[in-house]
Structures are given as C-alpha cells and as structure tokens.
Amino acid sequence: MxxxxxxxxxxxxxxxxxxxxxxxxxxxxxxxxxxxxxxxxxxxxxxxxxxxxxxxxxxxxxxxxxxxxxxxxxxxxxxxxxxxxxxxxxxxxxxxxxxxxxxxxxxxxxxxxxxRELNKERTIAGLAAARAKGGKGGGRKPALSPDKLDTARKLLAAGDKPAKVAKLLQVGLSTFYRHFPANERETAAQ
Missing domain, CATH: 3.40.50.1390 (Resolvase, N-terminal catalytic domain)
Structure with a gap:
C-alpha cells in the first residue's frame, strides 16, 4: 500500500x-x-x-x-x-x-x-555585517523615529494626553506606552 x-x-x-x-x-x-x-x-x-x-x-x-x-x-x-x-x-x-x-x-x-547550515551561516554573517554598519542587525524598524519621539516629548510637556499624542504620531496607544512608560510621561509633562 x-x-x-x-x-x-x-x-x-x-x-x-x-x-x-x-x-x-x-x-x-x-x-x-x-x-x-x-x-x-x-x-x-x-x-x-x-x-x-x-x-x-x-x-x-x-x-x-x-x-x-x-x-x-x-x-x-x-x-x-x-x-x-x-x-x-x-x-x-x-x-x-x-x-x-x-x-x-x-x-x-x-x-x-x-x-540549511549554509543558510544559517549566511544569516549570521548578514546580521553581523548590518551591526558593523551601525544597524541593529535585523528586526523591525522602530515605529517612532527620533524626531517623532522628540515631538511626543514636547506634546506631553505641553499637557497633551497620551491618546491624542499617539493619534497625532499615527501609532497605536500600546506602541506609544512602550516608548513612554508612566514614569517617563510624568517627567516629560513637568
């Protein structure tokens, strides 16, 4: 059979x-x-x-x-x-x-x-080369660029609510909170 x-x-x-x-x-x-x-x-x-x-x-x-x-x-x-x-x-x-x-x-x-072994070696070499050029060496790009982070800090300091700032930056609230934990939001608002 x-x-x-x-x-x-x-x-x-x-x-x-x-x-x-x-x-x-x-x-x-x-x-x-x-x-x-x-x-x-x-x-x-x-x-x-x-x-x-x-x-x-x-x-x-x-x-x-x-x-x-x-x-x-x-x-x-x-x-x-x-x-x-x-x-x-x-x-x-x-x-x-x-x-x-x-x-x-x-x-x-x-x-x-x-x-499979060669593919693994190529992946490791590619990640090392990316790190050597100053990159993270893989993974996703951050949702918030340094400019957007700076803008968010200024908006928080001006008294804007996190939900409004996240919407203006076109990111989800959870992404915003990941970049600005509660203690950092309080510091930016002062």
Whole structure:
C-alpha cells in the first residue's frame, strides 16, 4: 500500500500541492501535519508510521517534509527498512526499494543539511555585517523615529494626553506606552 505524508510548517500554509501530488502518485491513505520539521512531536507522521506495514511504501512530496537533520532522516529510513517499509520522495526522485534509491537518499539528506547550515551561516554573517554598519542587525524598524519621539516629548510637556499624542504620531496607544512608560510621561509633562 502507498501511504502518503504531507507537512507544512505553519497553520496558514496550504497542504493542497502536496496532497494532490500524493493522490496522483496513488497513495491510498494520506497523513498530514502543520508543524515545524524541527519538532519531534508530529502526530500525522506518528500515525503514518504506525499505520505502515511490511511491504508498504511511505511516500512524501519532498525530503525536507520529513525532517531537518541527517541523523533524524537516516534513523527514520533505518526504522522503515527494518520494518520492511519502503520510502519514496516524489520531487527528489528516489525510492529506497532500490540500491541506487538508498544511495541517492543519503546524498540528498547530506545536501539538504548542508544547505540549511549554509543558510544559517549566511544569516549570521548578514546580521553581523548590518551591526558593523551601525544597524541593529535585523528586526523591525522602530515605529517612532527620533524626531517623532522628540515631538511626543514636547506634546506631553505641553499637557497633551497620551491618546491624542499617539493619534497625532499615527501609532497605536500600546506602541506609544512602550516608548513612554508612566514614569517617563510624568517627567516629560513637568
């Protein structure tokens, strides 16, 4: 029996592309998860693995849908092999029922992990470069610029209420209060 497994990382992502491909490949049963591949607790994968019997084939759309580390992927493949359950990836084009498919699986798992590590290194290097240029090195820009903060201080000193100042600066009241806690508002008003 062909058993499909599909996963997306967040609840707002759509599984349709994967589930359609699995159905087209002939999967009689498809299990799904909406969870990060780094998480060990994925109920859909656990169900798929428990459902699989000797002679079945676990089919996935792409290798990274199963996990994020070589160790995890190899351990899963070894477990499936010990249970005589084959493993196939539609996009990556391998099938562990063949010797060449097993070799390709190991090569692709290594490349996928290397790609994740390189991406992590590039991100860290980019953040360091941004910090070296005087930036924060990532994250959102502040809602209130130094000019707007100065304006807010002057308006508070003039006796304007926080809600009015926040509206004039076009920011939410909670954003305003984050920049001007109660003790700072009292100091500005004096």
């Amino acid at each position: 062909l058993i499909g497994y599909a996963r997306v990382s967040t609840a707002d992502q759509d599984l349709t592309l994967q589930t359609d491909a699995l159905a087209k490949a002939g999967c009689e049963r498809v299990f799904t998860d909406k969870a990060s591949g780094a998480k060990d607790d994925r109920p859909g994968l656990a169900e798929a693995l428990a459902f699989a019997r000797s002679g079945d084939c676990l089919v996935i759309w792409k290798l990274d849908r199963l996990g994020r580390s070589i160790q995890g992927l190899i351990a899963l493949a070894a477990d499936l092999s010990a249970r005589k359950v084959d493993f196939r990836s539609l996009t990556d084009g391998f099938d562990t029922s063949t010797a060449s498919g097993r070799l390709l699986f190991h090569v692709l798992a290594a490349v996928a992990e290397m790609e």
